[in-house]
Amino acid sequence: MNLKEESSSFYLHSTQDPQKEGERISRQIPSDLQKDELLVLIGIGCGYHLLSYLKERPVPSPLLLLEPFGELESVAAPEWIPKMQSLLSERSETEIPKIFFDWKKFESLDLRSWLSPEIRSIRVFVHPSYQRRYPEICREILSFFQTRKSGSQNEAAKAEYGRLWVRNFFKHLKDVEERRSYYKILTHSLPTQPKRIGCFLGASPNLEKELDWILANKEKVFLLSSDTSLGFLLESGIRPNAVLSIDSGLGTSYHFPQNVPEDIPILTWFGGSTRIFELKNPKIIYLSTFPLDQILRARFFPKAPILENPSLNVSGLAISFFQNLGAEAILLKGFGFTREGGKTHCRASGYERYDRFFLNRKRSLYSARYSPESRWKTRTVVLDSLKSWSPIRIETELSADTPSFSDWEKVLEEFHSPFPGTGKNWRSFCEQVPDLPQEIRKLVPNMSRLLDPKD
Structure with a gap:
């Protein structure tokens, strides 16, 4: 038939x-x-x-x-x-x-x-x-499933990392209490300024082809690097203005080579990788939609912006960050969906360091660096999702009269002395939130003890 x-x-x-x-x-x-x-x-x-x-x-x-x-x-x-x-x-x-x-x-x-x-x-x-x-119908269907897939992956991430996020949250609150000079927090936003452009550097293979553009324009834009692309940028003589790192997994540590300059700030959150908080680099803390971050904001920093990311892609968080820095638009470099021999990331990422042939691993990260074409195509709808949601424009070119990106540090403040409070405070805070997710409520009594005074 x-x-x-x-x-x-x-x-x-x-x-x-x-x-x-x-x-x-x-x-x-x-x-x-x-x-x-x-x-x-x-x-x-x-x-x-x-x-x-x-x-x-x-x-x-x-x-x-x-x-x-x-x-x-x-x-x-x-x-x-x-x-x-x-x-x-x-x-x-x-x-x-x-x-x-x-x-x-x-x-x-x-x-x-x-x-x-x-x-x-x-x-x-x-x-x-x-x-x-029927390419249009197929794109529509793929977009539909990508949205549902993001939701299911988000629930999966909560199930897998929820305990780690709560543990890291209180562990890193304690670290701020002991080493305040290493930390600042994003507490307010700047008004939008014409021609102020941010540039997020992802880790797709096409980042290698955009190296000349980055070298020629790095003084005109704020370069926010993903942690995955950091190794390649440093090898190429490019120092980003800041590094964005949000993943709590152990693999994050491989993206930070030993020679990372200690003066490059890292933008992260309290549930982020412990490896980041061990580095001497300045940390810029943003508040997320995570329930404990919401409590922190209500109790200590009521005017701090919440960086939303409905796309669930790291570039979405970069967009929220630049919006609060007063940027009217963002450029996305290293954000392509083409592959080279199946390779899905630029060279010198932590994936390559992890996968070195002379290291024995129970599970290789090969599958994270290489994807079959059928699976890779479904990722291309991410850009469409970003464009439909983004509160600022996503540009492809940079005008010749773009001014330098200055005064962005005005949005940062040091952590004041009442922060972070005691474990007893936090247990009380959480008891007063009736809609706090049960999986978090069960973990707080034990995890918050990290903030209790030592006998």
């Missing part, structure tokens, strides 16, 4: 050997999935690639099948659904996939009807023919 688009010469499948074509496409579908990952196949057509996948590969569970065009439910589905059910009946432990027809109907469904609470991430595969013939 094959399907031809009405009033067109376009076929959804090969007219010569659709089964062989389906076998070839099925080999591109991800199979290395975890039990808490949802695989979504977009564009089922006559089901040749799906049936080949179910026959030859380990069947993922759970699996969601979405055919964007509702017309195919009565035309093609009666052909491939019985065959799929027959294949799955041979594997009694396999969960029956959820099947949906008509993209617009699916888009309006309640999230709970297809996304289980146990799902921590989503992988999406789009049939190549659909990508070529």
